[in-house]
Amino acid sequence: MSETERGRRGPIDGGEAALRIVTGHVVTPVGGPSGEVLDLERGAVAVRDGRILAVGEAAEVLTRYPEGPVEPHGESLVVPGFVDCHVHYSQMNMIASPGLELLEWLRNYTFPAEARFADASHCAEAADFFTEQLIAQGVTTACVYPTVHPGSVHALFRSARAKGLRLITGKVCMDRNAPEHLLDTPERAYEQSLELLEAWHGRGRLEYALTPRFAPTSSPRQLELLGRLAEEHPDVVIQTHLAESLPECGWVGELFPDEDDYTAVYERYGLVRERSVFGHAIHLSDGELDRLAAARASLAHCPTSNLFLGSGLFEFGRLRRRGLRIGLGSDVGAGTNLSPLASLNEAYKVSRMVGEPIGPFEALRLATLAGAEALGRADRVGSLEPGKDADLVVLDPWATPVLGRRADHAESTAELLFALMMLGDDRSVRAVYVAGEKAKR
Ligand SMILES: [Zn+2]
Numbered sequence: 196m197s198e199t200e201r202g203r204r205g206p207i208d209g210g211e212a213a214l215r216i217v218t219g220h221v222v223t224p225v226g227g228p229s230g231e232v233l234d235l236e237r238g239a240v241a242v243r244d245g246r247i248l249a250v251g252e253a254a255e256v257l258t259r260y261p262e263g264p265v266e267p268h269g270e271s272l273v274v275p276g277f278v279d280c281h282v283h284y285s286q287m288n289m290i291a292s293p294g295l296e297l298l299e300w301l302r303n304y305t306f307p308a309e310a311r312f313a314d315a316s317h318c319a320e321a322a323d324f325f326t327e328q329l330i331a332q333g334v335t336t337a338c339v340y341p342t343v344h345p346g347s348v349h350a351l352f353r354s355a356r357a358k359g360l361r362l363i364t365g366k367v368c369m370d371r372n373a374p375e376h377l378l379d380t381p382e383r384a385y386e387q388s389l390e391l392l393e394a395w396h397g398r399g400r401l402e403y404a405l406t407p408r409f410a411p412t413s414s415p416r417q418l419e420l421l422g423r424l425a426e427e428h429p430d431v432v433i434q435t436h437l438a439e440s441l442p443e444c445g446w447v448g449e450l451f452p453d454e455d456d457y458t459a460v461y462e463r464y465g466l467v468r469e470r471s472v473f474g475h476a477i478h479l480s481d482g483e484l485d486r487l488a489a490a491r492a493s494l495a496h497c498p499t500s501n502l503f504l505g506s507g508l509f510e511f512g513r514l515r516r517r518g519l520r521i522g523l524g525s526d527v528g529a530g531t532n533l534s535p536l537a538s539l540n541e542a543y544k545v546s547r548m549v550g551e552p553i554g555p556f557e558a559l560r561l562a563t564l565a566g567a568e569a570l571g572r573a574d575r576v577g578s579l580e581p582g583k584d585a586d587l588v589v590l591d592p593w594a595t596p597v598l599g600r601r602a603d604h605a606e607s608t609a610e611l612l613f614a615l616m617m618l619g620d621d622r623s624v625r626a627v628y629v630a631g632e633k634a635k636r
Pocket of ligand 1: 283474
């Protein structure tokens, strides 16, 4: 077995991956535009070699695969592994730092925390803590910001590989408007990004993302060189921030006076395309949304962060109607919880505030298949369908007293799911299977 294969399976159980049947109340979005959901109260998922073999009624699946050991999860929900489309692993030490608007918050909390990633041992420890917490929350695919330090990227890829996670990340590029010790240069950003991309992209479940932090911290020359790299590697993800707060939008206007709007800055340098993932996207005109949609770009909806920093309200309904691909992001450390259930809780409330409430099945899709689509990996993850990676999360609706009491009175799967989203967190995550291996017991 190659190192990559070993990494993909993870060291969790050791030995060869065998057939396994996971039973429970299976709920999963399915591919296609219909927005359909498969809801099997007595369902089962058969997995082997990290892939899903079959999904169906438990009786049927067990007849088809009588030899498989069964892992019964009773009435708990079996859903696809969650997808976090936007999160900063470098910000775990300053999560829940209060009281500031985005730009001040970056200066006062974020940059000092990120400076510590110059130290390789800090990177390794932080990466292991972070990947462990992703699994604890049921997140099996994540698109992550490290720091400007190449060591922060190596550490995160190594840790994700050891745990078998599907993970996309890449060196943060910043050559202005940040503390001197956190700056690179246009050329260094290009060279280091390329070196990391060649070292990690496509190894097992790992992929590279070109990562200019956001327009204010990259010079035109840096964006130009990253655009060149994007052109040379059309299959990699591009991740950055876009129109998160009004002061930020105003600042971008001053820094790039020749561009018509914020989106045009990224367009100018070839950074808007399929698999470009823009965090936040709150303050955008209809014209910008249409251009983003036409380019098949994606947005990461980060509700806990947007509320915490007072950045604004994401208009999920309006944006989706314009044809945008939208995934869910925790955006920790401005986001206040790594739990996708907690993010969905706030996403629901934001959707109420803008007058178009998200339903429970739509919310489940947002945290799973829609995220996979936003990252361009719906062929591999995001739903429980044969052939996809066997990333499964088991959610226990009786994990806490209040949730359990509500679950006892739920009259439909939709009600049960909704209760989990409003009242659940990592305590509700009873088990997690990462590429078929049980990673949280
Ligand atoms: Zn962010």
